[in-house]
Amino acid sequence: RPPGLPPGRWGLPLVGYVPLTTRSIPQQLADLRNKHGDIYMWRIGTQIQVFLHDHQLIKEAFTRPEFQDRVDFKGLRFMDPNKLGIIHSNGEHWHNNRRFTLRQLRDLGMGKSKLVSAVQSQSSLLVQELKKQAGRPAPIPNTLSLAIINVIWHMVSGKEFSLTDPKITQFCQLLNEALEKLNLLLVPDYLPWLYSVLPNKVIGRIFGIDRTSDTRNKLYKYFIDDIEEHQRTLDPNNPRDFIDGYLMEMEGRKDDPQSTLSVQMQMFHDIDERKQPGTSVGCSTVTVHNSCRYWDKPDHFQPERWLDENNKFTSKKEGFIPFSIGKRQCAGESLARMELLIFTTALFQSLNFSIPPGNTLSLEVNPGDAIVSLPIHQDLIVTIRK
Numbered sequence: 001r002p003p004g005l006p007p008g009r010w011g012l013p014l015v016g017y018v019p020l021t022t023r024s025i026p027q028q029l030a031d032l033r034n035k036h037g038d039i040y041m042w043r044i045g046t047q048i049q050v051f052l053h054d055h056q057l058i059k060e061a062f063t064r065p066e067f068q069d070r071v072d073f074k075g076l077r078f079m080d081p082n083k084l085g086i087i088h089s090n091g092e093h094w095h096n097n098r099r100f101t102l103r104q105l106r107d108l109g110m111g112k113s114k115l116v117s118a119v120q121s122q123s124s125l126l127v128q129e130l131k132k133q134a135g136r137p138a139p140i141p142n143t144l145s146l147a148i149i150n151v152i153w154h155m156v157s158g159k160e161f162s163l164t165d166p167k168i169t170q171f172c173q174l175l176n177e178a179l180e181k182l183n184l185l186l187v188p189d190y191l192p193w194l195y196s197v198l199p200n201k202v203i204g205r206i207f208g209i210d211r212t213s214d215t216r217n218k219l220y221k222y223f224i225d226d227i228e229e230h231q232r233t234l235d236p237n238n239p240r241d242f243i244d245g246y247l248m249e250m251e252g253r254k255d256d257p258q259s260t261l262s263v264q265m266q267m268f269h270d271i272d273e274r275k276q277p278g279t280s281v282g283c284s285t286v287t288v289h290n291s292c293r294y295w296d297k298p299d300h301f302q303p304e305r306w307l308d309e310n311n312k313f314t315s316k317k318e319g320f321i322p323f324s325i326g327k328r329q330c331a332g333e334s335l336a337r338m339e340l341l342i343f344t345t346a347l348f349q350s351l352n353f354s355i356p357p358g359n360t361l362s363l364e365v366n367p368g369d370a371i372v373s374l375p376i377h378q379d380l381i382v383t384i385r386k
């Protein structure tokens, strides 16, 4: 074990610390924080991960340029193997793309009135769908995801689909499929020595890399079709959406060797390279959001905790970092906040939600979710408000 590491779980050679427990990842991270304090590590496979717990500490680290690069996990960039977008790119490429995207999103009215009507129309469609299951126990339908995807699609491509359109239903299924495969896909990144003992093809088959490439290529097809349609119909005097803005910027900078804009997509198998990532530094938002340090009774529903001393709503609180902090913080925060407000208001104005008699509602995250926390499917009863 190298010197200078914070305390935590080191484990065995090659496999690191493998937890023999049914506790979820956030629960285990909370255990580690209670035992070791605000900076602790967990070696998973041969990958060392350092976690920060304290809000100020996270802010201090994540606003520094030396912490701005993404860890280079092949599994994480299955949607963008060549790191051409924002989420997985680093350095100049990331900087340029992020700056361009933030400007475009602002011009398209993210978080402002221009997008409000698109969000409102999706929220009313969602309410109509939920009314169809009124009175009987059923899980929250997939249409919730479809409505949210539709808002982004509207902004990116100027289109909206009906919530029952098979095209968008299939898109959503493919996206869920990819997210479900993510945990398995990440295993070779934690155990990179597997590449020295097994042929790449075998690794691809065991950990679902081949199957995910197939899912990714089907998702790409949606984007490629839309981009090609925009290329055919673009009017530079009347840009319609994000894709138009992107194509125009790309054209404007076509002779600039520094330009990072391209419509290139990797349609084939993952590029075959293994860079060994170093120690990664992150934070567990779930652990911070459930910490008694910041929250009185964190698991209780207390909306009044969002009022300041003058009884005014405040969305900024110590220990609240759902969109992260610093250089990599969410680029879509204002859109997400606007959607949350409009969707929640529309749903609760028209509907009541209750737990079916005899059932309990679990607020736990899925124990298997490592990267993205998806809600547990459980029945609710929707009642139409008079």
Ligand code: HEM
Pocket (backbone or CB within 6 Å): 086, 087, 088, 098, 152, 322, 323, 324, 325, 327, 328, 329, 330, 331, 332, 333, 335, 336
């Ligand atoms: C409730 C909804 C959302 C939540 C909780 C959320 C949260 C996050 C978090 C935690 C990150 C990672 C930050 C980091 O690595 O430190 C992130 C990144 C990002 N989010 Fe969101 N997000 C939401 C919605 C959106 C939406 C609607 C968009 C698009 C319009 C968006 C675009 C992005 C992008 C582009 C990044 C990558 C930023 C970068 O790497 O520079 N997000 N988001």
